[in-house]
Amino acid sequence: MPQHDSTQATVTQQQVARAVAVAAGREPADLLLRNARIVNVITMETCPGSVAVAGPLIAGAGPAFNDSEAITSVDLEGRALSPGLIDGHLHIESSLVTPAAYAEAVAPRGVTSLIWDPHEIANVSGDAGLQWCIRSASGAPMNIWIGLPSCVPSTTLETAGAVLGVDELARLLDNPAVIGVGELMSYPAVIAGDRATLAKAFLGDRHRKVVDGHCPGITGRALNAYFASGVGSDHESTELEEAREKLRAGAFLMIREGSATRNLAALLPLLTPATADRIGFVTDDRLPTDLLREGGVDDLVRKAITAGVAPELAIRAASWNTARYFGLARRGAVAPGYFADLVVFSDLEGFRALDVYRNGELIARNGVLQTRFDPQSGDADAAASAVMNSVKLPDLTIEHLRTPAPVKESEVRCIQPVANQILTREVRLKPTVRDGSIIADPDRDIARLVCVERHGKHGRIGVGLVTGLGIRRGAIAGTVAHDHHNVLAAGISDHDILTAVRRLGELGGGFVVAADGTVIAELALPIAGLLSQRPLAEVESLMRDVDRAAAGLGVSIPAPFMTLSFLGLPVIPELRLTDHGLVDVCAGAVVPLAVEPS
C-alpha cells in the first residue's frame, strides 16, 4: 500500500533555509507579488508592500524586493492580499461530495484550509473510514486537517457501523493530519462525569491537541463543568449572551453560519477588538446548493464586512484566530516564514477572490481551479473498499414491513417534523387499519416510516409513522440518516418502500424516489452511502432532480431528504425512529408504537 504524505506535512529545514536566503537577498524568490495592499491580520492593518514567496513559504512580507530578485513577478496593481481563509469546523459530508470536490468548489473562493470532523463517515466506516478521510484529504487541493469524531455512535439507541472508543481515537491522534478531537457532543455525559466521555476530553491534555466542543444553550455551573473537562471551543451558540458567557469561560467561540443554522447576525456584536482573537468563523454543515450560491467560510467574511466589521478583523476571524486556536504552525497570516496561502482580491470591502495560492502555488484564478488533482483521490487504494459497498441490507420482504394493528384500538405515536428545524414532535392518533395492519393514509397525511439497519450487523428493522411530509403515493428513501446512517424510507406503498430500499442496496447508498414499483429518480452516494464521486455542481443538479421527483409524489416540504435524514436522530427531541424502533428522546428510551392506555 502506498504511503500517502499528509497534506499538512510540516515544512522541511531546506525550505526554511531557502526562505531565509531569499529574504536576505542571496537567492531569487520563486514568486514576487508586488504593489499589493497586504492585509495584516495580526496587527489588523492593511499596508502597501510586496510579498516574496520561496517554495511553499513566504520569505518576506512588506519590505521592498526588486523584480530582478524573483523568477516570476506579478504586479498586483494595488489589489488586496490576505491570508487564505480557514474554516474552523465543518462536516464535508453535508456537501455530499469528496474532500477533493469540496475543495474544487471553495478553494477558488479563497478558502485554503479547513478542519474536517468526519463524524458521518466514521459512524458508517469507523477507523478504516477515518483512514480514508485522512488519505482523501491529503489529495485535495487545499489543506484539510481532521478532528476525530468523538461520539461514534452518538447513543445506545441506534446501530452505527462502528464504535470508536478512547483507544481508537488515541491511536489516530498523533497523526500529523489529525488536529485534535472533534466536537464532543455528549455534553450531558461530560457534565455528569461519565468516565469514558471524560477520557475522550482528556485526550487533549494527553496529546497536546485541542478538543472541540458542542454545548447548545448550556450555562452557569453546567457550562463551567463542561469546559473544566478540557474542551476548548463551542460552535453551537445561538444567543448573544450565551456566546458571551462561553467566551468568558475561556472557550474559543466559533460563529457558525451553516445551511440550516445561521448564527452570524446574532453573534457578530461580540467580534470587537477586545475579543478579536477568540472568535473564529465556521460553516459546520452546508448543503450543495448553499455552497454553490453563497460559498464556504468566505460567505461569513463578506457578511461580516457588510454588517460593518473591519475587513481585517473579519478576515482574521477566518484565518489567524483559527490557526492559533488549533496550533497550526506557520498558517493564518501574511508574514515571513508562514506558508504562502494567499488570496488576491480587488475590493477590501468585498472579499471576492481573484487569485488563490496554496503553499506558494497558484491553485485558482477567477473562480476556476488551476491545479490538477485526483477527484477520487484515495479511492484507488486498498482501504477504499472500507468506504465503498457500505450498504449491507438484510433480505427484505414485504412481510418485514407489516405492522399489526394495536389491540384495544389504542392510539399510536406518529413523528411530525417541525418546519425549518430539526426538532420533531410526537403526535398521537388512531391509525388507519386494513386487514389487521396499520397502513399509510395519504388523505390524513400519514406515511409509513421504516429504518433498516444497513451496516450488516443484524438487519434489524424499525417501523413507525410520519405526518407532515405531504406524500400521496410512492416512497422516498436514503442512506443519510443522522448519526447512524441506516436506511430511512417514508412512503405510502410498502412495495415502493421496498423498491427504494433495495435500489439503495444496489447503488451502495444515496437518495431514491420510487413509485408504482419503479425507481423514478436517484442520486447515488456510493462512498459510505454518504458521498458522491461527482463534482459539486453535478451533485447539486441531481439533488434537485430527486427533490423534484419527490414533489411529484406530493411531498410538500422544501428539502425532503434532509428532513428524512433527521427523523432517525435520537439526540434531538421529541420522537425518532432508529433500527431499535421508536425513540422517545426526552425519556432516552425505545417506546412502542401503540400508546399504552394509562
Place this chain on the structure above:
Amino acid sequence: MPQHDSTQATVTQQQVARAVAVAAGREPADLLLRNARIVNVITMETCPGSVAVAGPLIAGAGPAFNDSEAITSVDLEGRALSPGLIDGHLHIESSLVTPAAYAEAVAPRGVTSLIWDPHEIANVSGDAGLQWCIRSASGAPMNIWIGLPSCVPSTTLETAGAVLGVDELARLLDNPAVIGVGELMSYPAVIAGDRATLAKAFLGDRHRKVVDGHCPGITGRALNAYFASGVGSDHESTELEEAREKLRAGAFLMIREGSATRNLAALLPLLTPATADRIGFVTDDRLPTDLLREGGVDDLVRKAITAGVAPELAIRAASWNTARYFGLARRGAVAPGYFADLVVFSDLEGFRALDVYRNGELIARNGVLQTRFDPQSGDADAAASAVMNSVKLPDLTIEHLRTPAPVKESEVRCIQPVANQILTREVRLKPTVRDGSIIADPDRDIARLVCVERHGKHGRIGVGLVTGLGIRRGAIAGTVAHDHHNVLAAGISDHDILTAVRRLGELGGGFVVAADGTVIAELALPIAGLLSQRPLAEVESLMRDVDRAAAGLGVSIPAPFMTLSFLGLPVIPELRLTDHGLVDVCAGAVVPLAVEPS
C-alpha cells in the same frame, strides 16, 4: 537517583474529573473564593463572582457556589482576583540565587510562573547543568519552565565550560519542563543562513515548541529573514517603530524592563486592544537589589497601569498572552479547568498581592511565602556535583600575569567601559612600564585586567588593561563573566589579583575583593560560580558589602562586578578580554595588546 516530577506535570484525568464534579455540584470544592472581582484577561472585563477550586484546578469561575459546597470558604469582600503572573523570559542567574530563592522573592508578589533561559549555567555546566536547572526548577514554589539556551558558547573567541549543539538540545526538548528553545542570539548567523544555526531554529518545527528570538535593531529584509527561520518572539526592541515592525512580521513582542535595559515606557504605546494578544511582559535580567525593591514582572504590571493601561490589559500581558504564546495548557486565566494560579489584591489600579495561590494551594500571604520548600532543591542528588566545584583553575603564579612591554614603545589597547551601558570603547595609550613589564597606573586610572579559563580545559590566560574603574589599589575578581564565565579580575597589584583569583578557586566562584595580599570582602557563588545558596535578601546584603569594599579601594563606578562581568563579552562592541586574549568585536578577531605601527 530519585526521579523528580517536573513542576509542570500536566494535570491528571482524575483531577479533571474532580473539577467537573465540583462544578456540577456533585462534590464539594476544596476552596471557595467568594465575593471576588474576577479579572477576566480573556474578555478584558472585571466581573463579580466566585471561584471554586478543586485540587490544582479551577472548577468554576463566575457562577454562584454556596459556602456549604466548599471545604474552605473565603470571603474576598470585593477584592480583585487575577491569574497568577507569568514572566515570559528571564535569566534567574542575574538574581545570583537559586530558582527556589528566586521564587521565594517573587511568588509573594503574585508571580506564579516564569520561563527561564539558563544561558549562564549552561555555558558553565552544559547538559548536566541543564539537568540541574530542570530539577531545581521543579522544587521551587512556582511554575518554572525552561527555554533551552541556544548559543553555548556564544562565540569561538572564548572558552566556555560546554558546547551545546543541535543534538544536545533536541534530546532535552521533549522534556515536559522544557518549553522550547531560548533566545537565538546569533541573529547574524540566522540571517546569513548558517546551517547549524538554522537547525537550532528548526527545532521548533520539529518538536512543536517555540523558539525565542533576540534581534536588537534588526529591520527590513534582515528582520524577515530572521523570523522566516521559525523564531517566534523578540524582547530586544528599544524603539517603538522597531517593535511595531516586529509585531507586523508576526513576532510575539516581549516588552522588557530589566535592571539595565528598561524598555517599558518606550514600547507601551503598542499595548492597545488591537495588538493586545501579541505582547508579553518580561524582566530578562534583574539584579538582587531591583528584585527586592521593585519586584519581578509584577513591576511591569504596576508601571503599565500607572501609565494608563487598563488593569485587565496590563495583567493580560503578564499572563494569558504569554501562556498562549508558549502553549501553556490550562494556564494564564481565571477560567474553568485552568490551574488555580491566583492572586488576590485590593486595588485594581495597584496590583499589590495579598494572597497568592499556585495550583490551588496558598503559597504566599501578605508578602510572605506560606509553603515549605527546599531552598537547595536538587543539590542533594548526584547531579548537583555537575554545578558545584565548577571553578577549575590552572596553577597560577605571578609570572603568568606578567606582560612584557611592547617593543618599539608602541601604543597598547585599553578597554574603557561606557557608563550605564554594556558597551565598551577601545582606547589607545602608551603603557606605564617598569622593569620591562606593563604595570597598572592608578594615577592614570589604568588597571590590569586578567581573564583565566576556569573550566579545567587548558587554563589559558588573557591579559589586558582597563581604564575608568577608578581603582587605586588591590583587586576585584569574579566568576560571573558573560557568556563564558571564566574568571575576570581587575586590579592594581598583581599579587592582589592572584589572591583574589585563588580565593575564587577556594569558594567555587563568586565575587572577591583583595588588598594588601588579603581577601577583604567576598560573596560566594558556589553553584556554577554563578549562584548563591542563600536567600535573595542575604545575597543582596553581601553584594552591597563587596561593592562597598571595592569602593574602599577607590572603585568609583556604581556596580563594579556587573561592569566587570561584561568586560569579557565578545559579542558587544568594541574591545573585550577573554581567555583567548583581547577581542576586537567589530573585527570578530583576537588582537594583540600592542597596536602595530601602521
